[in-house]
Amino acid sequence: MNIVLFGPPGAGKGTQAKKLAGHYKIPHISTGDILRANLREGTELGLAAKEYMDKGELVPDEVLIGIIKNRLAEPDCQVGFLLDGYPRTIPQADALSGILDEISKPLEVVLNIDVPDNELVIRLGGRRMCSCGASYHIKFNPPEMDGICDTCGGTLYQRDDDKDDAIRQRLKVYQEQTQPLIDYYNRMGILVTVDGTGDIDEVFADICDMLDK
Ligand code: ADP
Numbered sequence: 001m002n003i004v005l006f007g008p009p010g011a012g013k014g015t016q017a018k019k020l021a022g023h024y025k026i027p028h029i030s031t032g033d034i035l036r037a038n039l040r041e042g043t044e045l046g047l048a049a050k051e052y053m054d055k056g057e058l059v060p061d062e063v064l065i066g067i068i069k070n071r072l073a074e075p076d077c078q079v080g081f082l083l084d085g086y087p088r089t090i091p092q093a094d095a096l097s098g099i100l101d102e103i104s105k106p107l108e109v110v111l112n113i114d115v116p117d118n119e120l121v122i123r124l125g126g127r128r129m130c131s132c133g134a135s136y137h138i139k140f141n142p143p144e145m146d147g148i149c150d151t152c153g154g155t156l157y158q159r160d161d162d163k164d165d166a167i168r169q170r171l172k173v174y175q176e177q178t179q180p181l182i183d184y185y186n187r188m189g190i191l192v193t194v195d196g197t198g199d200i201d202e203v204f205a206d207i208c209d210m211l212d213k
């Protein structure tokens with residue numbers, strides 16, 4: 001299965017992608033996670049990306065296109081892939097088509113998770129992360145012990161770009177640069193929209209129903 005999980009920041013792409021990757025046994029490729037891992041490791045790429053990420057801006061297309069080209073060439077993508085957070089611009093989508101043509105792996109579905117802005121702000125503001133990759137919400141998906149990761153016992157933290165100013169900027173950037181991809185993939189006939197406002201398990205069940213068809 002070759003899938004793009006699409007939607008605004010906070011729609012639940014990462015949350016659903018983790019569940020879907022386990023269910024369908026395909027790799028979850030999150031460009032945000034790749035950039036944050038580079039940042040933690042102090043790579044040149046991570047340091048260059050940080051200034052954009054902290055402000056809620058997009059990292060330049062050529063950087064992201066290089067990351068995705070290398071990642072999709074890895075052997076685990078033979079069985080398919082679940083892209084989360086890529087593409088975010090028309091040039092990124094055009095580049096993805098070219099990369100997938102080269103490796104003869106057509107994109108099958110772009111799954112658009114639809115959530116209204118007021119709910120996105122609440123979701124992003126309450127998101128808490130663990131360096132092991134787990135993600136929580138203080139109200140909608142809380143850990144068993146306040147501030148402690150259920151998976152590894154690590155201390156949870158709030159992403160710098162989940163603070164008020166960066167949230168507003170990210171939603172604006174989404175509307176201006178990413179939302180046009182809805183039309184782009186609609187025209188290609190591969191866009192499917194799901195209502196992302198139910199709870200995590202309801203949305204997951206709806207997505208699986210849709211993909212199983
Ligand atoms: P994205 O990857 O699209 O930016 P996340 O998957 O990180 O979004 O979800 C954003 C926040 O919203 C997280 O704190 C997550 O726990 C929470 N969340 C995800 N899906 C739902 C849902 N269906 N209902 C309520 N909260 C959710």
Ligand code: AMP
Pocket residue numbers: 009031032033035052053054056057058059060064084085086087088092161170
């Ligand atoms: P995310 O984890 O998907 O919310 O992404 C966090 C941040 O990483 C974004 O706000 C951007 O700064 C950067 N980023 C992630 N994916 C991309 C992308 N495809 N294009 C440009 N910037 C990206």
